[in-house]
Amino acid sequence: MAVPTLVFLLLSALQFSGASASSSNYTSYGAISRNSVPCSRRGSSYYNCRPSPNTTDSHRINLGSSLSPSSTNSSWLSPSGLFAFGFYPQGNGGFGVGIWYAQIPQHTLVWTPDRDDPPFSANATLRLTSDGRFILQRTQHDPEEDFVYDGGQPKESNISWASIVDEGNFVLFDSGSNVLWQSFDFPTNTILPDQRLLSGDEISSVSETNHNSINGRFRLLMQNNGNLVQYYSTGKGSVRYSYWESGTNTYRGRYVTLQLDDDGNLYMFDRHGLTVKNLSLSTGGGGTPTGDTVLYRLTIDNDGIFRVYSINADDQKSKWSIMWESSTDKCVPIGICGNNAYCTYTPMEDQPAVCHCIPGFDFIDKTQQSSDCQQSEQGCSTGNQTQNGNFFMSTLEKIEWKEDQYKVLSSTPTEEKCKEACLADSNCEIALFGDDQSCRLQQLPLRYGRRTVNTSTTPLTFVRGSNCSSSTTLETPPQYSACFSVRLIHM
Missing domain, CATH: 2.90.10.10 (Bulb-type lectin domain)
Incomplete structure (x- = not known):
């Protein structure tokens, strides 16, 4: 055929x-x-x-x-x-x-x-x-x-x-x-009903634009300790960048298995057949409508979230619909955006997550919003990294990052003090100021950024930049797209 x-x-x-x-x-x-x-x-x-x-x-x-x-x-x-x-x-x-x-x-x-x-x-x-x-x-x-x-x-x-x-x-x-x-x-990247993900097995996502890419960015791994983990693959097989887990890591030696049933329920069993966890029940998923021929599949998608899908095979106009997903926040997957970029997602709009470069930076590959961000071609020379009136701190609100600070200052009660501390330190390129009034100094790149949603906390990110004109002051910062630069540290 x-x-x-x-x-x-x-x-x-x-x-x-x-x-x-x-x-x-x-x-x-x-x-x-x-x-x-x-x-x-x-x-x-x-x-x-x-x-x-x-x-x-x-x-x-x-x-x-x-x-x-x-x-x-x-x-x-x-x-x-x-x-x-x-x-x-x-x-x-x-x-x-x-x-x-x-x-x-x-x-x-x-x-x-x-x-x-x-x-x-x-x-x-x-x-x-x-x-x-x-x-x-x-x-x-x-x-x-x-x-x-x-x-x-x-x-x-x-x-x-x-x-x-x-x-x-x-x-x-x-x-x-x-x-x-x-x-x-x-x-x-798919598990079908009656197919099992055994201890040590994993599935991976596929690139949205390059379907022949062998290394999926996002992995779902059934660990030997009984924990089901989602992580961002850095190419070294490391699971240290995990962003979701089943919370069943106390079952080492019991050979926990993940299985999708014919009725769409997603279970984790141990070697004795005892249920370790029913993942679908956590959100009310699973269960075949009476009288319908419904097909199910589990897939880890290219946005880093794994989902259980269903479709009514008796209805030729039916489409795959989501029954269950590991996260409803599409910015949760670590690595959805590249270095020096942060993720935003509005749940009410139910649109894909969007990546944004920090001020003064552009995507390296403008066709791939998941690519790293680098200094804009219109950026200016930084000159000597000294506090001489030629530098300013731009501010991003409610953005969380993977912190990699080299110094934490606990005696900085205000935002301005945190900015001044970074400007006074020639090694400082980023300052993170939290609700606890701590000031964390670090260098680029910024990694795994995402805008916080429905939270009372207001984390602030200060990015050190240099002005094109020495007459520019901190009170009147330049337009970032025309005149902004920071010193990149390549990892």
Whole structure:
């Protein structure tokens, strides 16, 4: 069945870890092998493993079967036709490989491997070979690549057949119908009902404009201590910049698992099947309307918030709607804005969060509001950093930052005193003044800024700048866009 040329609403991406190369003389496409033995064959409890895929012999994809974007057979359907696996349109005339909802008008993509790979041409081919390999060939003249790495398993473990099951799981089986590999073991930015996020597993967001970016900025990690954590990825896999957590970090050793149920409820279980937390109940989410066929998915979106979505499959005009979300404040995710920028969001308008550069700065990439901000091209030379009447302090109200002060002054009872303290210190570029009347001095860059909403506190940010004219005074600061600069410290 050919994939309709539609705009997919959601693109996702595979997270994988490195593995040793196979001893075979063919290359690996990149989806890495993993211990995907189903629950019935593991020595641990049911809640610390993945259920066996539900499939029947009548929907086997046999050896010798193939897919190609240029043929009428570009995808394989699940038994009910709900999901499809195969090639879909991507980019300008190219194609990607993935799994998507095929039975609803919004053909939402839920899984794809190797998003760092460029789109394939119309001459690409996926094939289950007669000797039990699942290979990708980019063109007729290119070498064969293993689409899934077999981990050097013995000959008797070769693939015998495959299936895309109605849960949205693409599975490779051996001759004994044991699972050799399944897409559910490699979640992307989406978790489907009956798919589990095991201890140590994570999903990640995808760039809004670059769907092939391999490193999602935002991650959802099921930690080994039982805590479910959202964090901003700095490229080093660090979770120190977390901005949401389930608060279940006392379950170390109990192998806590996250699962989305068929009725839309989002649960956390331990290895004994005991409920650790029902996340959906915290906001009243979950529950299938009587008489409707409702589909659900959990997705970490490119705004850094993970949500449970639902859609009425019986209504062809229905659209995905939010049932539950980890935060209603779109400025909560750390890293939504770049360095020297801050986030604003008005809940009543229900619009995307907006990033703003501090005065005198512009976005490095003006097409990406999430990019860092740097000094405006119209800025002036700072000259010597001395208090000579050529400097002033601009003020931002109700902006919170990740504080990185090098000095805290507790004896500054007024805003003016805090400003004067920064102007008198040649190392000071930023002064943060709080309701406790403490004055925190720090250098650039400012990071993880957001405007506070519905709060009685009034944090103030003073930014040190220099005037173009020595006649400018603190009482009459210049227009920032025409004449403002500060000294950048590159991190």
